[in-house]
Amino acid sequence: MRHSGWADERFGAVADAFSRNFAEFAELGAAVTVFAGGRKVVDLWGGVADERGGRPWERDTIVPVFSCAKGVVGICAHLLAQQGRLDLDAPVSRYWPGFARAGKEAITTRMVLGHRAGLPVLDRTLSFEEITEWTPVIDAIEEQEPLWEPGAAYEYHAHVFGFLVGEVIRRITGLTPGAYFREAIGDERGLSTWIGLPRSEVGRLARLAEAEGRPPMPGPETLPMRMVTMNGAFVFPGLDEPHGWNDPALLGAEVPGAGAVSSASGLAALYASAVTGVGGSPRLLTPETITGAVRELSSGATWSGFPDVGARWGSGFLLDSGFRPMLGPRSFGNDGAGGQFAFGDDEFGIGFAYVANRMIGYGDARARRLVTAVRGCLTAA
DSSP: OOOEEEEOGGGHHHHHHHHHHHHHSOOOEEEEEEEETTEEEEEEEEEEEETTTTEEOOTTOBEEEETHHHHHHHHHHHHHHHTTSOOTTSBGGGTOGGGOOTTOTTOBHHHHHTTOSSOSSOSSOOOHHHHHTSHHHHHHHHHOOOSSOTTSOOOOOTTHHHHHHHHHHHHHHSSOHHHHHIIIIIHHHTOOEEESOOGGGGGGBOOOEEOTTOOOOOOTTSHHHHHHHTTTTSOSSOTTSTTSTTOHHHHTSOOTTTOEEEOHHHHHHHHHHHHTOSTTOOOSSOHHHHHHHTSOOEESSOTTOOOOOSOEEOSSSEESSSSSOOSSTTEEEEEOTTSOEEEEETTTTEEEEEEESEEOOTTOHHHHHHHHHHHHHHHHO
């Protein structure tokens, strides 16, 4: 496949891997961007943004990136902590008094960031409209009892992660997390990344499509599906259903655990901004802040008995592991259900992002192949 864009000669292997993804993985449309030392060294895109009419993927195409949103929220939380406005190890109730109910008095923001708070799913079933109003979700979190002793085990906090950390951000800043991200980071740095997509950007949006033979999802009553659908308020994958993940009504709402929309360049520049700064701008996160973020909090089998797949979690981010290989112990990022992946690493000075609209399967090999190429380019230099 002939792609558009460019790569520095040193990173030519990334361009080769990007082309092979189209040949070997039935890629529809995709993009990859890499920053090194604050400078863009790879910016590639190709394929089709919307297969219904064949609209091509362009340099500024954006796409839903699902749980890559957690990385955006995590960076915001660490920025507030670095500024002294948020103590990640203080009870959430210091900032949100109504949270201190039903056994949640000792839960800290760091427990939430590490998926250890005991709140992976809510008992209350909310409608789509209630979820997008924000406050009903916050009310439901306040009344929720933890499923286990907070801090004693872990389970992926799919949507609750975003609303809970997002409400802490709102209590401190007066802004919901998507609005705070744009004010504190996104607007100033010109990032094409949003939690709550503006209507003005919908024309740039790629359309998600499912790959043939994608593994079936478990039943709606199972814990994983309750987590990813918020008890059925969302359909997953549900791409073309009302309020599905191609619906601007969903993408325009603030669903901060899984509702980000971004270009590859936007996510890569966000992580590059965090670890090195971009274009001469100062880095967002200090080495000390990143040291705290990459300290392992969770790994192994989950509370519900999901087996150990090798994933390791820090404070808000996936860490380098056999499950999600990155560059080393200073790497931190998040992936998305469509195969998207973005991370930063301040030891190597890298900001990386891959996005695509063909949903092959969670943790598929497309991003892994590109990261492997980046690693090879760095070690060969």
